[in-house]
Amino acid sequence: MTQGPQLRLGKTMVPGVLAVVLFAMMGLITLNTGFGAMTGFPDGTAITSEIGYAMFDYTALQSTEGNLGATEPFLISFLLIAIVLDAALDASLVLAKREEEGEPVTALSSTPDSTDAASGSDSVTGGPGNEPAATDGGEDQ
Amino acid sequence: MSVGVEHYVLLSLALFCIGLFGVLTRRNALMFLMSVELMLNAANINLIAFAFYHGNLTGQVFALFTMALAAAEVAVGLGIILVLYRNFRDVDVTVPSEMRW
Numbered sequence: 320m321t322q323g324p325q326l327r328l329g330k331t332m333v334p335g336v337l338a339v340v341l342f343a344m345m346g347l348i349t350l351n352t353g354f355g356a357m358t359g360f361p362d363g364t365a366i367t368s369e370i371g372y373a374m375f376d377y378t379a380l381q382s383t384e385g386n387l388g389a390t391e392p393f394l395i396s397f398l399l400i401a402i403v404l405d406a407a408l409d410a411s412l413v414l415a416k417r418e419e420e421g422e423p424v425t426a427l428s429s430t431p432d433s434t435d436a437a438s439g440s441d442s443v444t445g446g447p448g449n450e451p452a453a454t455d456g457g458e459d460q
Numbered sequence: 461m462s463v464g465v466e467h468y469v470l471l472s473l474a475l476f477c478i479g480l481f482g483v484l485t486r487r488n489a490l491m492f493l494m495s496v497e498l499m500l501n502a503a504n505i506n507l508i509a510f511a512f513y514h515g516n517l518t519g520q521v522f523a524l525f526t527m528a529l530a531a532a533e534v535a536v537g538l539g540i541i542l543v544l545y546r547n548f549r550d551v552d553v554t555v556p557s558e559m560r561w
Contacts, residue, residue, distance in 0.1 A: 323488075334484035342477035346470060354465045358515030366517070373521050390517040393525070400528045407532030414539030417546065 360387060468509030476502035489541045489551040493534065500530045 360366060364387055372381040376394040381387075417424050475498055482495030504523045511519025541551055548555050 331487075332485050335481045338477045338481035338484060341480065342473060345473050345477075349466050349469045349473065352466065354469075354513070357463075357465060357513050359512060360515060366520070369517050370521055370524070373517055374524070387516055390521070393521050396525055400525050404528060404532050407535040411535040411539040414536070414543050 465509055465513045468505060472502040472505035472509070475499075475505065487552050487554055489544060489553050492553055493537045493541070496537075497530060497534070500526065500533075 369381070369387055369390065371377070373390045374393050374397055376392040378392060381390065479495040479498030479502065482491055482498065486492055486495065504526055507519040507523040507526065509519075511517055511523075544556060545551050
């Protein structure tokens with residue numbers, strides 16, 4: 320059972336060499352690329368309000384107040400992200416729900432925890448009649 | 461400006477590789493999730509650095525959306541880890557080997 324974050328040296332670190340190699344290779348490529356100077360934002364531009372204009376499609380305000388060209392409008396993306404966040408909230412609530420004897424239990428309710436910790440392999444190979452370990456929580460106490 | 465864009469790229473590359481290292485070596489699902497977050501934030505640094513480099517704000521607005529997507533991903537990921545712990549009494553990512561049990 321995983322107890323917490325601990326540094327395990329040895330064979331498990333071997334795949335991590337891939338990440339180090341990737342860093343070295345991409346770092347060399349980055350250092351050898353001539354990027355040139357930063358364009359930057361013109362002085363006196365309110366970046367935050369410019370972001371707001373771009374996010375809510377205020378193109379008229381963008382063209383008059385701002386002197387930052389070529390920032391695309393993002394209203395549709397904003398609405399899509401709102402829907403995605405809503406779906407994620409629903410998904411997390413569905414995932415957090417569980418049933419005990421047919422009764423749904425909400426995510427924040429607590430029951431006395433059962434002490435018999437089922438090992439993972441038992442649950443993997445268990446048949447359809449085998450209930451998951453958590454659903455009989457508190458029954459044997 | 462004295463800080464060139466290549467320094468930002470190197471920073472984000474380092475962050476991405478730390479995240480990749482975590483994904484490749486860790487078995488704890490929570491550490492997995494944190495590593496994925498590091499990789500997402502590396503992409504954010506690149507977006508904002510190149511927005512400044514090109515002189516428009518598209519990258520910055522896009523980084524905001526990426527942060528919202530990361531929040532959605534964490535919500536679903538934590539829910540999955542919760543179910544994982546409930547069914548296996550463990551958050552080791554190598555323990556569940558099938559989609560249903």
